[in-house]
Amino acid sequence: MQPAYLQQTLVALATIAHKETTRYLRIWVQTLVPPAITMSLYFVIFGNLIGSRVGPMAGYSYMQFIAPGIIMMSVITNSYSNVVSSFFGAKFQKHIEEILVSPTPNYTILIGYLAGGVGRGLLTGLIVTFIATGFADLSVHNVWITGSVVFLTAVLFSLGGFINAVFARKFDDISIVPTFVLTPLTYLGGVFYSIQLLPDFWHGVSLVNPILYMVNAFRYGILGTSDIPIGTAYGIIILFIVGLTAFSLYLLNRGVGLRT
Amino acid sequence: MKALSLRQLNKTYAGGVVALRDVNLDVEPGDFFGLLGPNGAGKSTIIGIISSLVRKTSGEVEVFGHAIDRDPWGAKTNIGLVPQEFNFNHFETVSQIVLNQAGYYGIPRKVARERAGRYLRELGLWGRRNVVSRTLSGGMKRRLMIARALIHEPQVLILDEPTAGVDIELRRSMWEFLRKINSEGTTIVLTTHYLEEAESLCRNIAIIDDGRIIENTNVRALLRRLSTQSYILDIDCPIEQVPSIEGYRVLPLDDGTLEVEVHVEQGLNPLFRALDAAGVGVVSLKNKANRLEELFVRMLERNAPEESGAAAPANR
Numbered sequence: 303m304q305p306a307y308l309q310q311t312l313v314a315l316a317t318i319a320h321k322e323t324t325r326y327l328r329i330w331v332q333t334l335v336p337p338a339i340t341m342s343l344y345f346v347i348f349g350n351l352i353g354s355r356v357g358p359m360a361g362y363s364y365m366q367f368i369a370p371g372i373i374m375m376s377v378i379t380n381s382y383s384n385v386v387s388s389f390f391g392a393k394f395q396k397h398i399e400e401i402l403v404s405p406t407p408n409y410t411i412l413i414g415y416l417a418g419g420v421g422r423g424l425l426t427g428l429i430v431t432f433i434a435t436g437f438a439d440l441s442v443h444n445v446w447i448t449g450s451v452v453f454l455t456a457v458l459f460s461l462g463g464f465i466n467a468v469f470a471r472k473f474d475d476i477s478i479v480p481t482f483v484l485t486p487l488t489y490l491g492g493v494f495y496s497i498q499l500l501p502d503f504w505h506g507v508s509l510v511n512p513i514l515y516m517v518n519a520f521r522y523g524i525l526g527t528s529d530i531p532i533g534t535a536y537g538i539i540i541l542f543i544v545g546l547t548a549f550s551l552y553l554l555n556r557g558v559g560l561r562t
Numbered sequence: 563m564k565a566l567s568l569r570q571l572n573k574t575y576a577g578g579v580v581a582l583r584d585v586n587l588d589v590e591p592g593d594f595f596g597l598l599g600p601n602g603a604g605k606s607t608i609i610g611i612i613s614s615l616v617r618k619t620s621g622e623v624e625v626f627g628h629a630i631d632r633d634p635w636g637a638k639t640n641i642g643l644v645p646q647e648f649n650f651n652h653f654e655t656v657s658q659i660v661l662n663q664a665g666y667y668g669i670p671r672k673v674a675r676e677r678a679g680r681y682l683r684e685l686g687l688w689g690r691r692n693v694v695s696r697t698l699s700g701g702m703k704r705r706l707m708i709a710r711a712l713i714h715e716p717q718v719l720i721l722d723e724p725t726a727g728v729d730i731e732l733r734r735s736m737w738e739f740l741r742k743i744n745s746e747g748t749t750i751v752l753t754t755h756y757l758e759e760a761e762s763l764c765r766n767i768a769i770i771d772d773g774r775i776i777e778n779t780n781v782r783a784l785l786r787r788l789s790t791q792s793y794i795l796d797i798d799c800p801i802e803q804v805p806s807i808e809g810y811r812v813l814p815l816d817d818g819t820l821e822v823e824v825h826v827e828q829g830l831n832p833l834f835r836a837l838d839a840a841g842v843g844v845v846s847l848k849n850k851a852n853r854l855e856e857l858f859v860r861m862l863e864r865n866a867p868e869e870s871g872a873a874a875p876a877n878r
Contacts, residue, residue: 306668307635309668309670310635310639310667310668311668312668313665313668313669313670314665314666314667314668316665317662317665317666318665318666320665321658321662392651395649395650395651395652396647396648396649397649397650397651399615399645399649400649400650400659400662400663400666400710401666402614402615403613403614403615403638403641403643404638404663404666404667404714405634405635405638405639405666405667405668406666407635557617561614561615561616561617562575562576562610562615562616562617
C-alpha cells in the first residue's frame with residue numbers, strides 16, 4: 303500500500319468518524335437524553351412497580367434480570383438510528399457527494415459511519431448502565447464477554463442502519479424498520495422475560511430472533527446466566543456482521559442509491 | 563498527456579433515456595475549457611461521470627492519464643468539483659465544510675487550516691468562516707463550493723454553472739478569481755449558460771446537443787466563422803422612413819431605435835457616414851447579442867431535427 307494512499311485513507315477515516323461523533327454530541331438533547339429518560343421509565347415501571355410483584359427470575363431479582371436487556375435495547379436502537387439518520391440525511395442533503403467525489407475508499411466510508419453508530423450506541427449504553435445502578439445491584443460477571451458482546455451488537459445494528467439508509471428514498475423509509483421490525487424483535491428478544499417461561503412452540507420461535515442471542519450473551523456477561531449457549535450467540539452475531547458488512551460494501555461498490 | 567480525455571463515452575439512464583452518444587473530448591493541461599449546450603444536452607452527465615457520481619454505460623475517461631475505472635484514486639485526487647446544486651451540510655459552519663473536505667482527500671489538519679484560511683480570504687468568506695452555511699447568501703454558497711473544491715489543490719477544476727443566480731459584480735469577481743487560478747496552472751472546465759462568460763473566459767469550447775458533441779474548437783476560430791453581426795443603434799430623433807443603405811440591412815425597432823445587420827468584412831464606418839448623410843445621428847451602439855450566443859443559437863438550429871415540433875427530443 304502506497305504511503306500517500308494510506309495517509310489519505312487514515313485521514314479520511316478520522317475525518318468521517320470525527321464528523322459523525324461531533325454530530326451526535328452536538329445534538330445531544332435529541333440523541334443522548336431521550337434514551338436516558340425512556341430507559342429510566344422502564345426501570346421505574348417494569349422494574350420497580352411491576353417487578354416487585356413478579357418475583358425472582360433465573361435466580362435474580364426482576365430488576366437485576368431486565369437491566370442487561372434494557373441496556374442492550376438502548377445500544378441496539380441508538381446504534382441503528384444514528385447511522386440510518388446520519389447517512390440518509392447526507393444522501394437527502396446531497397453532501398454525501400463530498401465523500402463520493404473524493405478518493406476515499408468505500409470501506410473507509412463504511413467504517414467511518416459505523417464509528418459514529420458504535421460510539422453513540424456505547425455511550426447511551428454507558429448512560430443507561432449508570433442509571434441502572436441506581437435501581438439494581440449490578441456487578442459484571444465477565445468483563446470481556448460484556449464488552450465484546452455490546453461492541454459487536456453496536457457494530458451489527460450500525461450496519462443494519464447503514465443498509466436501511468442506502469435503500470431509503472424518503473424520511474418515512476428510515477422509520478419503517480425500527481418501528482415494525484426492530485422494536486418487536488427487541489421486545490420479543492428476552493429483554494423482560496426468560497424464554498424458559500414460554501410454551502415449547504413460542505420458545506422455538508424465539509430462537510429464530512437474533513436479538514435474543516445478543517441480549518442473553520450480554521446478560522451472561524453481567525449476571526452469569528443465559529437462556530442460550532454463549533458460543534452460539536457469538537457465532538450468530540459474527541455471522542450477521544460478516545454478512546451485513548459484505549452486503550454494505552456490495553451496495554457501496556455498486557453505488558446503489560448513491561450514484562445514477 | 564491530456565488533462566481530461568473522454569473516449570466513446572455513452573450514457574443511457576435507467577428507463578432508456580440516452581444522455582450521451584459516443585462523446586470524444588480532450589482538454590489540454592492548463593486550458594480554460596467551456597462545455598456549452600442547452601438544458602438537458604448532457605453537460606452535467608459528462609461532469610457526473612468524470613467525478614464518479616454518474617456511472618457511464620460505456621467508454622473511457624482519463625484524468626491526467628488516470629482512468630476512472632482502473633485508477634479511481636489517481637483520477638479523483640486530481641479533480642476538484644463545483645456542482646450546480648448546493649451539496650454541503652447546511653448545519654455545518656463554512657470552516658467545518660472546507661476542513662472536512664480536506665480530510666476526505668487525506669490532507670492533514672494543519673495543512674488544511676492554512677489552505678482554508680488562504681482560499682476563504684481570497685473568496686471573501688474569511689469573515690463568515692464560523693457561520694452555519696445555511697445562513698449564507700446564494701453567492702457566498704457558490705464561493706464556498708469553489709473554496710471546498712480547491713482545498714486539495716486539484717490539477718483540474720470542474721465547475722458546473724458556477725455563476726448561476728449570482729449578481730453581476732460577484733460574477734465578475736469570480737471570473738477574476740478563476741482567471742487567476744488558471745494562470746497559476748489549474749486546468750478549468752466550465753459549463754455555463756452565460757455565453758458572455760464562455761467568450762470572456764474560455765480558450766477552447768465544446769458545444770453539446772442531444773448527447774453529441776457538435777462543435778469542439780478554439781473560441782477565436784469559432785468567432786471568426788460569424789459572418790454577420792447585428793447591432794442596435796439608438797438615434798437622436800424619431801425618423802419617419804428608415805434610410806436605405808446599400809450593403810446593410812436596416813430595420814426600425816421603434817421610433818428611436820434601429821437594428822442593423824453588418825457583414826464582418828464591411829465595417830461600420832460606411833454605415834455611420836450614410837446615416838449622417840441621411841440626417842440620422844447615432845447616440846449609442848451595442849451588440850444585439852453576444853457573438854458566441856449568435857453562433858451557438860445558429861449551431862443548435864442546424865443540429866435540430868427538421869420535423870416541426872421536434873425541437874426538444876424526448877431523450878434530453
